[in-house]
Amino acid sequence: MSNKFIGKSVKRIEDKRFITGKGRYTDDINLPGMTHAYILRSPYAHARIKSIDTSAAAAMEGVVTIMTGDEVGHYGVPCGWQVNFKNGDIMKEPPHPLLVKDKVRHVGDAVVMVVAESREIAQDAAEAIIIDYEVLPAITDASKAVEAGAPLVHDDVPNNVCFDWEIGNPKAEVDEAMASAAHITTLEFVNQRVSPNAMEPRSYIGHYDGVYDKYTLYTSTQNPHLIRLLMCAFVLGLPEHKVRVVGPDVGGGFGSKIYHYTEEALVTLAAKKTGRPVKWTETRSEAFLTDAHGRDHVTKAEMGFDGDGKIVGLRIKTFANLGAYLSTFSTAVPTYLHGTLLQGLYTTPKIHLDMTCVFTNTTAVDAYRGAGRPEATYLLERLLDLSALEMGVDPTELRLKNFIPAFDGVTQPGYQTNVALQYDSGNYHGVLHRGLEMLGYEDFRKAQKEAAASGKLLGVGFSTYIEACGIAPSAVVGSLGARAGLYEVGQVRVQPTGKVSVFTGAHSHGQGHETTFAQVVADRLGIPMEDVDIIHGDSDTVAFGMGTYGSRSLAVGGSAIMKSLDKIIEKGAKIAAHKLECSPDDIEFTDGKFTVKGTDKSLGFGDIALTAYVPHVYPANLEPGLDFSSFYDPTNFTYPFGCHIAVVEVDKETGATKVKRFIAVDDVGNVINPMIVDGQIHGGLAQGIGQALLEGVEFDGNGQIINGSYMDYAMPRADDLPMFELDRQVTPCPHNPLGVKGAGEAGCIGSTPAVVNAVIDALWSAGHQVKDIRMPLTSERVWSAMQS
Amino acid sequence: MPKITVTVNGTQRTHDVEGRLLLVHYLRDVLGLTGTHVGCDTSSCGACTIHLDGHAVKSCSMLAAQADGATITTIEGLASGDELHPLQVGFKEEHGLQCGFCTPGMIMCAADLLNRNPNPTEQEIREGLEGNICRCTGYHNIVRAVQHAAGQLTEEV
Amino acid sequence: MIPQAVDYKRAGSVSEAISLLAENPDAKILAGGHSLIPAMKLRLNSPSLLIDIARIPELRYIEVRDGGVAIGAASTHHDIISNADIQSRYGAMIEAGELIGDTQVRNVGTLGGSIAHADPSADWPAALIALNASIKVEGPNGAREIPATEFFLGFFYTALEEGEIVTEVVLPAPAAGSRSVYRKFMQPASRFAIVGCAASVTIDGGTITDATVAFTGVSADGAFLDEAVGAALVGKAASLETIEAAANAAAEGAELNEDHYASKTYRKHLAKVYAKRALAGACGL
Known part of the structure; x- marks a missing residue:
């Protein structure tokens, strides 16, 4: 493998179309004869539908069709992951109908779809529909939804409990460890619900071609093949080979576009019914009500220490809010993507998580950047910094004392945790030491004291995180309830002229696959990058795929491509050996040339490609052509880790908090394109800092979102953030061919607790010994904390 | 129906439009200029930013009728032929975009900023872009992209 | 988000705008439209006619x-x-x-x-x-x-x-020796004022001869003149102590606004802080 491109910050190939306004997102696509859909949604969080009168709307000029739950309510979207109760009972899995006909369960629940000649007519007609509701009491807080007498979201789900679940050591062992502790830090907190807010609102176009009896769905999704599988096999019962799903340019996902949404199936049905293409694009207001939210845990956590500051036990009770319906990854997020990360970077010998997953009258929750792992990291890292404050020790020394020692996963075994995972490789001390060096820790503490003397409040917060990504070994996730495999597919088609088309089941919605994957292919084959085209997002051109989430694209999708590249080179060597009259074993392939070892006899990659398609002088028993497809199923998760440090300044008089510095030292294994990896970290940091200081979906007592627009839901803007200070350490992944671990979520996982810890540190430095401030740390919340 | 005449990216266009037609929908649906995006309902996100008579405006908060007589530049008209605008170059060179959805609006807003202040400080860039939300980049590389276009990063290369 | 159907007319003069408005009582005046059109998109406001006065x-x-x-x-x-x-x-x-x-x-x-x-x-x-x-x-x-x-x-x-x-x-022409400032505590999403305080202070030989303080965002009733704060400063030395004392009476008696970013208590506290900051700025302190 040459390294002409790998490790270099190659500028992105895909940028040209985006910077010139030529990106092609779903809403940019217009098909001949296209109609427009508007979905009339429930204004109530919980209500029985007594009647629906669509007659006036149906009579309006330009209305093509109107669909209600009576027509399509028997179709529903599935959950992708089955988790069982502690006692073995299967989780409660109430249906999620495409349109509701009996009872709406959250504000924004879909009731009627109007299809019309224009967007304007569709909306005007929807306003003419009369729905009579009987409003019911609503419940939005997971920890209260389980109480006796709480409104039932689904009439047949007692106490609103989808399932209860546990992981770790036996509870009694953890209780015993905690009883022996010299110090226990207890933290009760909420990891609040956030709205992902990918900048492109969801958009779908359904199309049906009666001549070929073929459906096409254009969708702003992270995983087109998965949508096709779910929609065909679990929702509409359509023949999969008669359905094409295209995910064109997609404007961000962050987990919210994994979910197979009801509207994808609705436009598909409507296209068949009307015989015309049907486009639906949500408004931002709808996005707040219907795009899957993230997080929403209510937790009590206790961490026990012995007299030397070693962690002896961790005991947690959490209620996770799933919303009104199960999303595609819903049940996996608070369990297998969360409970399994509670070892963190520490040698904690006894851990127990007791988890209750609950239905409420709220928007469904699904994966959001990090999905479960940020919640685990928040819990651990808040406890670490708070414990240090309570015990009067340094938070970095407390971590160093409890870190798992370094291991490479090759000469030393992986680290078996108490919560089911085996870490692949790690050097946790390294990232913290580097972070402290970048911070100038001693100088900071001096500056903090000096600032206090002049009336300024400075604080520093630490977070050392680990995550499990490169999702995921199919057999492992299958045994844990996943209803799909989580391998990836990579096809490499060498064209006769030596140009290369690569088909990947991963999907890029900002990650830069067209560049990163091309760097890998070009180096492996020793050809220029412009000879490589990366094709993704179309189920008719890409054989199969599971899509992009869980920082899996390069670790899993890139590995599948690597497997196909190996097959190409192996076959190429056979062709070269035949032409050069030697054994294939005597051929070596470097820098794009097949060479007879120890000689100057060689053939270029282009010669071999042409020969494969013009097989006149060719090995017997070898098929013509040079085109291989591979499925790669990882043997383990990958485990990126890092150290994040936030420095904040708090305005004493108002509580307003400003992030002054943010240092991130991440170890994501080998890096193909440093520029792109840094960009992924930057974006993750912004979202993580956003959760700490600005973001949070708030409900009122009736289940209405009170901040469901950009006028009310705060997200970081350019002037809310500093320039980030990044560095990296490289501990290669020992179990995939590129040694990569994944970088998409890391920034978002480590940053949130670092910021909150920094504010708490600032407040303690001024004598306000508060344990927690509820996120987001609005100015008022911080100010209130200083009044106590 | 109001009749409007506008000059868009150098070409004069005349159409009868519904009174309620938003400028952004006129550009996207009538003229097929889909580089200008819609990201919100509340004129908050800036994805729909274009230049109207030389200045950055949010085309989702204007009616097409209001633009009658105006000269409009969209992202599609920013480059001079094959020669990219310095901001387009800056965004590519500094990795100032990921999913690309906010990018046209971000570039159009930054162009107005640099027209008025060719040598902005980091803080001025950040404040100048406060009307544009990006969810991918954390703004770090967007700031650098603008600095690149302003010729402030040449020494580092 | 699409407004309801609406007619649009561009007025060529103020008198034309006034007569159009008189003929169409359901019409709204449109200038920049940056408040009205978002409200129309959300269908919170649906006039039958828009009279555009921006280009008069x-x-x-x-x-x-x-x-x-x-x-x-x-x-x-x-x-x-x-x-x-x-x-x-x-x-x-x-x-x-x-x-x-x-x-x-x-x-x-x-x-x-x-x-x-x-x-x-x-x-x-x-x-x-x-x-x-x-x-x-x-x-x-x-x-x-x-x-x-x-x-x-x-x-x-x-x-x-x-x-x-x-x-x-x-x-009006500013008085000799006067200076005015505006200080704002922003709502982090909309960036509207949770508390906005404008202060205009005239100083003669170190003594405040006139002070006007007005707030926005503080009260659900909109912007208001806080006469008490201004009056408390007249005749006093322009010092941080006098300012702080006067600012502590800010927004007294106001019908305080509240939302999920700022309770009444917090808003009132911010009004005091921002009155102090605005006055300090206006006094050049």
Whole structure:
């Protein structure tokens, strides 16, 4: 493998179309004869539908069709992951109908779809529909939804409990460890619900071609093949080979576009019914009500220490809010993507998580950047910094004392945790030491004291995180309830002229696959990058795929491509050996040339490609052509880790908090394109800092979102953030061919607790010994904390 | 129906439009200029930013009728032929975009900023872009992209 | 998000706008449209006709008049903050204008539109009150001039009568030795004011001879003049101690606004802090 491109910050190939306004997102696509859909949604969080009168709307000029739950309510979207109760009972899995006909369960629940000649007519007609509701009491807080007498979201789900679940050591062992502790830090907190807010609102176009009896769905999704599988096999019962799903340019996902949404199936049905293409694009207001939210845990956590500051036990009770319906990854997020990360970077010998997953009258929750792992990291890292404050020790020394020692996963075994995972490789001390060096820790503490003397409040917060990504070994996730495999597919088609088309089941919605994957292919084959085209997002051109989430694209999708590249080179060597009259074993392939070892006899990659398609002088028993497809199923998760440090300044008089510095030292294994990896970290940091200081979906007592627009839901803007200070350490992944671990979520996982810890540190430095401030740390919340 | 005449990216266009037609929908649906995006309902996100008579405006908060007589530049008209605008170059060179959805609006807003202040400080860039939300980049590389276009990063290369 | 169907007419003059408005009682005046059109998109507001006054030449000017400045109602926020005559006279106008919305909004949004809309968290009203501005309006019954203190009457509610439009804002000549500032604590999403405080202070030989303090965002009833704070300063030395003492009485008796970003208690506290900061700025401290 040459390294002409790998490790270099190659500028992105895909940028040209985006910077010139030529990106092609779903809403940019217009098909001949296209109609427009508007979905009339429930204004109530919980209500029985007594009647629906669509007659006036149906009579309006330009209305093509109107669909209600009576027509399509028997179709529903599935959950992708089955988790069982502690006692073995299967989780409660109430249906999620495409349109509701009996009872709406959250504000924004879909009731009627109007299809019309224009967007304007569709909306005007929807306003003419009369729905009579009987409003019911609503419940939005997971920890209260389980109480006796709480409104039932689904009439047949007692106490609103989808399932209860546990992981770790036996509870009694953890209780015993905690009883022996010299110090226990207890933290009760909420990891609040956030709205992902990918900048492109969801958009779908359904199309049906009666001549070929073929459906096409254009969708702003992270995983087109998965949508096709779910929609065909679990929702509409359509023949999969008669359905094409295209995910064109997609404007961000962050987990919210994994979910197979009801509207994808609705436009598909409507296209068949009307015989015309049907486009639906949500408004931002709808996005707040219907795009899957993230997080929403209510937790009590206790961490026990012995007299030397070693962690002896961790005991947690959490209620996770799933919303009104199960999303595609819903049940996996608070369990297998969360409970399994509670070892963190520490040698904690006894851990127990007791988890209750609950239905409420709220928007469904699904994966959001990090999905479960940020919640685990928040819990651990808040406890670490708070414990240090309570015990009067340094938070970095407390971590160093409890870190798992370094291991490479090759000469030393992986680290078996108490919560089911085996870490692949790690050097946790390294990232913290580097972070402290970048911070100038001693100088900071001096500056903090000096600032206090002049009336300024400075604080520093630490977070050392680990995550499990490169999702995921199919057999492992299958045994844990996943209803799909989580391998990836990579096809490499060498064209006769030596140009290369690569088909990947991963999907890029900002990650830069067209560049990163091309760097890998070009180096492996020793050809220029412009000879490589990366094709993704179309189920008719890409054989199969599971899509992009869980920082899996390069670790899993890139590995599948690597497997196909190996097959190409192996076959190429056979062709070269035949032409050069030697054994294939005597051929070596470097820098794009097949060479007879120890000689100057060689053939270029282009010669071999042409020969494969013009097989006149060719090995017997070898098929013509040079085109291989591979499925790669990882043997383990990958485990990126890092150290994040936030420095904040708090305005004493108002509580307003400003992030002054943010240092991130991440170890994501080998890096193909440093520029792109840094960009992924930057974006993750912004979202993580956003959760700490600005973001949070708030409900009122009736289940209405009170901040469901950009006028009310705060997200970081350019002037809310500093320039980030990044560095990296490289501990290669020992179990995939590129040694990569994944970088998409890391920034978002480590940053949130670092910021909150920094504010708490600032407040303690001024004598306000508060344990927690509820996120987001609005100015008022911080100010209130200083009044106590 | 109001009749409007506008000059868009150098070409004069005349159409009868519904009174309620938003400028952004006129550009996207009538003229097929889909580089200008819609990201919100509340004129908050800036994805729909274009230049109207030389200045950055949010085309989702204007009616097409209001633009009658105006000269409009969209992202599609920013480059001079094959020669990219310095901001387009800056965004590519500094990795100032990921999913690309906010990018046209971000570039159009930054162009107005640099027209008025060719040598902005980091803080001025950040404040100048406060009307544009990006969810991918954390703004770090967007700031650098603008600095690149302003010729402030040449020494580092 | 699409507005309901609406007719659109562009008025060529103020008199044409007034007669169109008289003929169409359900019509709305459209200037920049940056408050009205978002509301129409959400279908919170559905007029039958929009009368566009943004391009009436007689409404877009900024001119020095009697030592003060007169601003045509269709002047954009950007016109105002980039005007040298305003920059040299009214710090509060510049600081308030620079904090309205964002660049794009400031390029289109107008002074007249903003004050006629009278959002209780808008920035201009506090500055206009603190600067003792007056607002000229014109309607079927002729023109009249209303002091800013009497113009803003409540929650999206002004002294404009049916059929009237705002035509001009007049800022009186600043007194010798005076300085004005605007300080704002922003709601982090909309960036409207949770508390906006405009202060204008005249100092003669170290003694405050006049002080005007106005708030926006604080009260659900919109911007208001906080007479007590100003009065407490007159005749006092321009020092942090006197300012702090006066600021501590800020927003006393106001009908406090509240939302999920700021409770009444917190808002009142912020009003004191921002009164102090604004006054300190206006005193050059």
